[in-house]
Amino acid sequence: MYEAFFSHDATNFRPSAIREFAKLINDPNIISFAGGVPSPETFPAERIAEIAARVIRERRAVALQYGPTRGLPRLCEFIATLCRTRGVDCTADDVLTTTGSQQALDLIAHTLLDPGDVVLVELPTYIGGSASFFARSAELEGVAQDDDGIVPESLREVATRVRAAGRRIKLLYTIPNFQNPSGRLMTQQRRDQVLQIAAEHDFLVIEDDPYGELVYVDDADTTAMKSRDREGRVLYLGSFSKVLAPGLRCGWIVAPPALLAKLEIAKQAADLCSAMLDQSIVDELCHAGELPPQIAKVRDFYRGKRGVLIAELERHFATRATWTPADGGLFTFVTLHDDVDTGALVADAVARGVAYIPGGPFFVDGSGRNTMRLTFAKEPDERIREGIARLASVFA
Ligand SMILES: Cc1ncc(COP(=O)(O)O)c(C=O)c1O
Structure with a gap:
C-alpha cells in the first residue's frame, strides 16, 4: 500500500549491489578481499577514548x-x-x-x-x-x-x-x-x-x-x-x-x-x-x-599488506589477469579475460573459502563483468597468501 506514497525520487533509489557481498567479510572461515572498509587495527582507539572522556567531561557545552x-x-x-x-x-x-x-x-x-x-x-x-x-x-x-x-x-x-x-x-x-x-x-x-x-x-x-x-x-x-x-x-x-x-x-x-x-x-x-x-x-x-604520525602509521600498516597481495597476484595470475598497482588507497582492481564472469563465480569462490567483490556493479554502463575489486586492508599476510592461492583455483 505504500507505493502510492513514495516520492518520485524514492522510486529511483538504488540499493547497494555490493552490500550482500560485504556480508561475507565476517565469516572467519572465509578469507575476505571483499571488504571496503579500513582495518580497525589502524584506529587510534586509546587516544580517541581518552579525548572523548575529556571533552565530554570538560567541554560538554561544545561536545x-x-x-x-x-x-x-x-x-x-x-x-x-x-x-x-x-x-x-x-x-x-x-x-x-x-x-x-x-x-x-x-x-x-x-x-x-x-x-x-x-x-x-x-x-x-x-x-x-x-x-x-x-x-x-x-x-x-x-x-x-x-x-x-x-x-x-x-x-x-x-x-x-x-x-x-x-x-x-x-x-x-x-x-x-x-x-x-x-x-x-x-x-x-x-x-x-x-x-x-x-x-x-x-x-x-x-x-x-x-x-x-x-x-x-x-x-x-x-x-x-x-x-x-x-x-x-x-x-x-x-x-x-x-x-x-x-x-x-x-x-x-x-x-x-x-x-x-x-x-x-x-x-x-x-x-x-x-x-x-x-x-x-x-x-x-x-x-x-597527532594526525601526521597517525597517517604515517596507517601507511606503514597497509604498505606491507599491499606488497604481499601484489606479489601473490604476480605469482598466481600473471598470465590470466592484469591489475592496478595500488600505489595508494585500499584496493587493487583485477581484470580477467573477457569471457570470465566474476559475478557468476562468487558462490564458487565462497565455497572455496575466499571472497571478492565482482566489478560489474561499479560500472554504470553494464560492462566490467570480467573485473573484481580486492582489498588488502583486512587479512593478515599469511591469509592474503592463502586467499590468493584459493582465488587462483577458482579462476583456473
Ligand atoms: C570514494 C569514496 N567516497 C566517499 C566515501 C565515504 O566516506 P565517508 O563518508 O566515511 O567519509 C567512501 C567510502 O568508502 C569512498 O570510497
Missing part, C-alpha cells in the same frame, strides 16, 4: 551541544590548512564540515541536481557516489578510465553526445587519488585536461579525495585537481574516515562561496550540524599534532 552548521571553527581552520598542503588554495571560510564525505555527496546532489540531469561518472565508480545521484533521479553516463585516469577523448565524446541529445550535464564525479574501486591515480596532466573539458562543456566537478593520504610509494603526485581550478568549477571533498576512523563521521567540502552558502542551507535541513562529539574528538586530536 554535547548543537554546534555551527559549518563545523567547529578550529576544526575548519585545521581542514583548510590540510587542504592547502594538497594544493587547494582555501581558508576556513571555504570549508563546510559534513557527516562523512558521503553526506557531502548527498548534499551536492540535493543542491545541484534536477530529475534527468546528467552526471558523468568514471567507469568504474564508487557505488555510494552513484547512489547519491540516482537518489535525485539523475541520469548517469560513464566515462572511460585507463591507468592514467579519465580518458580525455572519452570524456569529450560522451559530453558532446549527451549535449547533442539536448540533455544537461551538471556534474562530473571523479576520485583522482587511488580511486575506489580501481585504485588508480590520475596523472596531473589528465587533471588539467579534465578541467579544460569541464570548461568547454560547462559542467562542475566533484573531486572526492578520501584516499589521497594513503600513499605507499615515493613518487605519487596526489596534488588535488582543485589546485588547478581557475574558474571555481571544482567542489573538493575530503574525509578523516580512512586516516582516523570512519565511525567518527567527519568529512568536508571546500567550494566557492556561492555554492557553499547553498550547501550550508541544505545541511541545515539535513541535520543542523554534524555530530559535535565526533568533531570535538577529531579537532582535539588534530590540534595536538
Whole structure:
C-alpha cells in the first residue's frame, strides 16, 4: 500500500549491489578481499577514548551541544590548512564540515541536481557516489578510465553526445587519488585536461579525495585537481574516515562561496550540524599534532599488506589477469579475460573459502563483468597468501 506514497525520487533509489557481498567479510572461515572498509587495527582507539572522556567531561557545552552548521571553527581552520598542503588554495571560510564525505555527496546532489540531469561518472565508480545521484533521479553516463585516469577523448565524446541529445550535464564525479574501486591515480596532466573539458562543456566537478593520504610509494603526485581550478568549477571533498576512523563521521567540502552558502542551507535541513562529539574528538586530536604520525602509521600498516597481495597476484595470475598497482588507497582492481564472469563465480569462490567483490556493479554502463575489486586492508599476510592461492583455483 505504500507505493502510492513514495516520492518520485524514492522510486529511483538504488540499493547497494555490493552490500550482500560485504556480508561475507565476517565469516572467519572465509578469507575476505571483499571488504571496503579500513582495518580497525589502524584506529587510534586509546587516544580517541581518552579525548572523548575529556571533552565530554570538560567541554560538554561544545561536545554535547548543537554546534555551527559549518563545523567547529578550529576544526575548519585545521581542514583548510590540510587542504592547502594538497594544493587547494582555501581558508576556513571555504570549508563546510559534513557527516562523512558521503553526506557531502548527498548534499551536492540535493543542491545541484534536477530529475534527468546528467552526471558523468568514471567507469568504474564508487557505488555510494552513484547512489547519491540516482537518489535525485539523475541520469548517469560513464566515462572511460585507463591507468592514467579519465580518458580525455572519452570524456569529450560522451559530453558532446549527451549535449547533442539536448540533455544537461551538471556534474562530473571523479576520485583522482587511488580511486575506489580501481585504485588508480590520475596523472596531473589528465587533471588539467579534465578541467579544460569541464570548461568547454560547462559542467562542475566533484573531486572526492578520501584516499589521497594513503600513499605507499615515493613518487605519487596526489596534488588535488582543485589546485588547478581557475574558474571555481571544482567542489573538493575530503574525509578523516580512512586516516582516523570512519565511525567518527567527519568529512568536508571546500567550494566557492556561492555554492557553499547553498550547501550550508541544505545541511541545515539535513541535520543542523554534524555530530559535535565526533568533531570535538577529531579537532582535539588534530590540534595536538597527532594526525601526521597517525597517517604515517596507517601507511606503514597497509604498505606491507599491499606488497604481499601484489606479489601473490604476480605469482598466481600473471598470465590470466592484469591489475592496478595500488600505489595508494585500499584496493587493487583485477581484470580477467573477457569471457570470465566474476559475478557468476562468487558462490564458487565462497565455497572455496575466499571472497571478492565482482566489478560489474561499479560500472554504470553494464560492462566490467570480467573485473573484481580486492582489498588488502583486512587479512593478515599469511591469509592474503592463502586467499590468493584459493582465488587462483577458482579462476583456473
Ligand atoms: C570514494 C569514496 N567516497 C566517499 C566515501 C565515504 O566516506 P565517508 O563518508 O566515511 O567519509 C567512501 C567510502 O568508502 C569512498 O570510497
